[in-house]
Amino acid sequence: MRSGWWNGTWLVARRALAEGLASRSWRVVTGLMLLAGLAVVVVPRLLGEEATTYRLAVVGEAPEALTRQLDAAGRAADFQVRVLARSDAAAVEATVRDGDADVGLAGSGQGTTVYVGPDRAGPFPSIVAGAVTAGRTAQALVDAGLTPQQIATVQGTEPPRQVVVGRVDDRARAGVGFAVGIVLYIALLITGIGIATTVATEKATRVSEVLLSVLRPSQLLVGTVVGAGLLSLLQIAALAVPAGGSLLLSHRSDVPASAAPDIALAVLWFLLGLAVYAFVFAALAALVDKVTEVNGAIVPVQMLLIGAYLIAVVVTISSPTSPVSVAASLFPLTSPIVMPVRWASGLVPVWQLVASMVLAVATAVLLARFASLVYRRGVVRTGQRVKLREVLGREHAPSPGLVRPTRGQGSGRV
Amino acid sequence: MLEALQVSHRFGHRVVLDAITLRVRPGVLTGLLGPNGAGKTTLLRLLLGVIEPDAGRFMLDGEPVTALARQRWGYLPQERGLYPAMKAGDQVAYFGRLHGLDAPEATRRARELLTEVGLSDRWEDRTDRLSGGQQQRLQLASSLVHDPHVIVLDEPFAGLDPVAVADLSRTLTERVRAGRTVLLSSHQLDLVQELCEEIVMIDHGRTVLSGAVADLRSSSGSRQLRLVLVPPDQSWLSGVPGAQVVEAAADELRIALSPGTDPLSVLDAARAAGRVTDFGLDLPTLSQLFLDAAGHAVDAGERALEPETTRP
Numbered sequence: 001m002r003s004g005w006w007n008g009t010w011l012v013a014r015r016a017l018a019e020g021l022a023s024r025s026w027r028v029v030t031g032l033m034l035l036a037g038l039a040v041v042v043v044p045r046l047l048g049e050e051a052t053t054y055r056l057a058v059v060g061e062a063p064e065a066l067t068r069q070l071d072a073a074g075r076a077a078d079f080q081v082r083v084l085a086r087s088d089a090a091a092v093e094a095t096v097r098d099g100d101a102d103v104g105l106a107g108s109g110q111g112t113t114v115y116v117g118p119d120r121a122g123p124f125p126s127i128v129a130g131a132v133t134a135g136r137t138a139q140a141l142v143d144a145g146l147t148p149q150q151i152a153t154v155q156g157t158e159p160p161r162q163v164v165v166g167r168v169d170d171r172a173r174a175g176v177g178f179a180v181g182i183v184l185y186i187a188l189l190i191t192g193i194g195i196a197t198t199v200a201t202e203k204a205t206r207v208s209e210v211l212l213s214v215l216r217p218s219q220l221l222v223g224t225v226v227g228a229g230l231l232s233l234l235q236i237a238a239l240a241v242p243a244g245g246s247l248l249l250s251h252r253s254d255v256p257a258s259a260a261p262d263i264a265l266a267v268l269w270f271l272l273g274l275a276v277y278a279f280v281f282a283a284l285a286a287l288v289d290k291v292t293e294v295n296g297a298i299v300p301v302q303m304l305l306i307g308a309y310l311i312a313v314v315v316t317i318s319s320p321t322s323p324v325s326v327a328a329s330l331f332p333l334t335s336p337i338v339m340p341v342r343w344a345s346g347l348v349p350v351w352q353l354v355a356s357m358v359l360a361v362a363t364a365v366l367l368a369r370f371a372s373l374v375y376r377r378g379v380v381r382t383g384q385r386v387k388l389r390e391v392l393g394r395e396h397a398p399s400p401g402l403v404r405p406t407r408g409q410g411s412g413r414v
Numbered sequence: 415m416l417e418a419l420q421v422s423h424r425f426g427h428r429v430v431l432d433a434i435t436l437r438v439r440p441g442v443l444t445g446l447l448g449p450n451g452a453g454k455t456t457l458l459r460l461l462l463g464v465i466e467p468d469a470g471r472f473m474l475d476g477e478p479v480t481a482l483a484r485q486r487w488g489y490l491p492q493e494r495g496l497y498p499a500m501k502a503g504d505q506v507a508y509f510g511r512l513h514g515l516d517a518p519e520a521t522r523r524a525r526e527l528l529t530e531v532g533l534s535d536r537w538e539d540r541t542d543r544l545s546g547g548q549q550q551r552l553q554l555a556s557s558l559v560h561d562p563h564v565i566v567l568d569e570p571f572a573g574l575d576p577v578a579v580a581d582l583s584r585t586l587t588e589r590v591r592a593g594r595t596v597l598l599s600s601h602q603l604d605l606v607q608e609l610c611e612e613i614v615m616i617d618h619g620r621t622v623l624s625g626a627v628a629d630l631r632s633s634s635g636s637r638q639l640r641l642v643l644v645p646p647d648q649s650w651l652s653g654v655p656g657a658q659v660v661e662a663a664a665d666e667l668r669i670a671l672s673p674g675t676d677p678l679s680v681l682d683a684a685r686a687a688g689r690v691t692d693f694g695l696d697l698p699t700l701s702q703l704f705l706d707a708a709g710h711a712v713d714a715g716e717r718a719l720e721p722e723t724t725r726p
Binding site: 022201 | 485494499
């Protein structure tokens with residue numbers, strides 16, 4: 001009756017899905033996710049479109065040759081120059097010192113001085129110095145008797161092409177890993193809490209009693225996990241699709257080309273993480289008696305998630321090949337968060353990725369079996385919080401919810 | 415016929431059910447009765463497959479009960495089990511789907527059942543917006559939505575007002591007349607003695623009394639004289655053999671008559687003592703039968719330690 005098994009399971013999952021979709025809290029969180037996903041794309045663009053403006057303080061009017069040079073450089077390197085006129089060199093120096101100008105220029109000929117503010121203003125001081133030098137070189141060439149044609153040839157010499165190499169791309173990719181780590185951690189935690197709450201609510205309201213008279217425990221367990229997992233996947237999609245999609249379309253230079261596959265791999269890891277943690281959340285929640293006890297009951301698996309997340313952001317991002325990072329990215333109880341973060345560093349051999357995935361799947365299967373056992377025995381015991389060792393022992397422990405203390409006469413017969 | 419045969423179950427070292435046998439015939443409303451803690455709920459949970467028995471078998475029409483067969487049953491648990499955030503109608507339809515109905519059929523049946531329990535205008539309301547009594551009716555609708563052939567109800571009358579008791583009794587009687595197999599449990603023995611045709615009484619996990627209610631009550635041999643005497647007085651009874659007070663309310667005396675005692679002679683003695691304004695002759699109630707039987711069962715068990723202590 002495989003199809004029958006799946007029919008019942010899907011009914012459970014679909015009910016959980018429908019209830020989640022209708023709930024206000026799910027809609028609010030998903031709306032926020034969507035906004036966050038759009039913000040990742042829109043906000044940097046808004047910031048990026050604001051052109052850089054450098055302020056240059058000079059004595060009196062700036063020489064026309066200099067402003068022409070700077071404008072040309074600005075067009076090439078995407079910046080603008082605002083010239084501030086001051087009365088003398090001292091005033092220029094004071095303006096730069098106070099931070100009202102990025103660079104100051106005073107004197108002429110050999111006595112020319114470039115004042116640079118404390119912020120150094122990136123390449124602008126060099127650009128100004130270059131422009132001044134170029135003007136003086138041109139004057140020197142004229143003085144030396146070269147024809148304007150010869151001067152133009154000399155000045156037409158192109159500067160070498162600049163190419164950024166090395167860590168910049170890796171750093172951006174590590175940023176993707178950082179984002180993936182946070183999103184995975186929050187998504188797994190929210191999904192797990194959702195599953196635990198559903199299980200505890202069903203047990204506390206005794207719905208599970210009715211359900212178990214119709215369904216097998218595994219159907220109820222898997223259906224609940226699938227329903228909650230789908231709800232979280234939709235939220236992750238609200239975050240990842242606008243962000244990832246527009247990254248792919250925009251060809252942004254500051255985001256590495258590997259971001260989209262990294263994000264896709266993170267979604268796969270969410271499913272693996274769900275398989276590893278979700279059944280544990282469900283099993284622990286099956287031990288509670290009241291819904292309010294859920295928070296305490298799921299602390300062990302929450303600690304596991306927090307530990308994995310801390311290893312990922314504290315150790316793995318800064319040193320992805322350290323022994324701790326490698327071990328945590330292979331260990332199946334931490335790998336669902338650590339491995340995708342480490343993978344974004346670009347320093348993971350493919351065999352390690354495959355190995356950690358296989359380990360995660362195998363662990364998920366074992367944990368699902370273990371959790372089914374705990375769930376099956378825990379969910380029918382009501383009246384007080386059930387201890388884990390009570391459901392794992394061979395003997396069935398007494399259930400105060402079912403049997404009230406026997407009277408004196410009765411105990412004699414047992 | 416639905417049968418539980420020699421069913422035993424224990425929690426830890428405590429025996430909750432000890433070789434209980436129970437038979438429920440189609441068309442005969444059967445009650446599983448006993449005080450709180452007797453093991454009724456455990457037996458029903460075992461019957462429904464919520465937990466597994468340590469020993470014993472469940473049979474339906476001579477075949478072992480399977481999970482597939484149970485899917486067609488209806489179960490009303492003792493504690494109400496409903497999703498608080500679900501719409502009332504969706505809830506009933508959902509349980510219909512779980513019991514194997516397709517979507518349109520489940521919706522159609524859910525409308526019928528909501529109408530039957532008087533909630534036809536509450537389909538769109540969230541379950542937790544309904545009153546306690548309405549939720550109980552919604553639970554009943556959920557357990558009957560798929561028109562089950564076997565209906566099991568655990569303490570269905572607990573907490574119901576008299577009107578709701580009458581409504582539920584009518585609903586169950588209709589199902590029984592239609593040939594359904596109906597088993598209900600209750601600790602309110604006197605409440606269900608008019609409703610159930612057959613009963614099994616259990617106490618401390620053992621059967622203490624079983625059979626047709628009418629036979630059990632009439633064959634006990636003892637009857638009760640109920641009378642209102644003005645002024646209230648019991649001293650005259652000391653001179654009447656075979657009569658014993660079992661209940662003395664504010665103005666009413668209930669007197670158990672031992673077999674062979676003539677009720678009229680007792681009535682004459684009462685009239686000699688004062689003015690009798692009301693009187694009647696009753697069969698013993700189920701709770702009195704239970705008290706008698708449970709006392710005997712305990713004695714028998716302590717004397718002989720026999721596994722079978724069932725009394726006819």
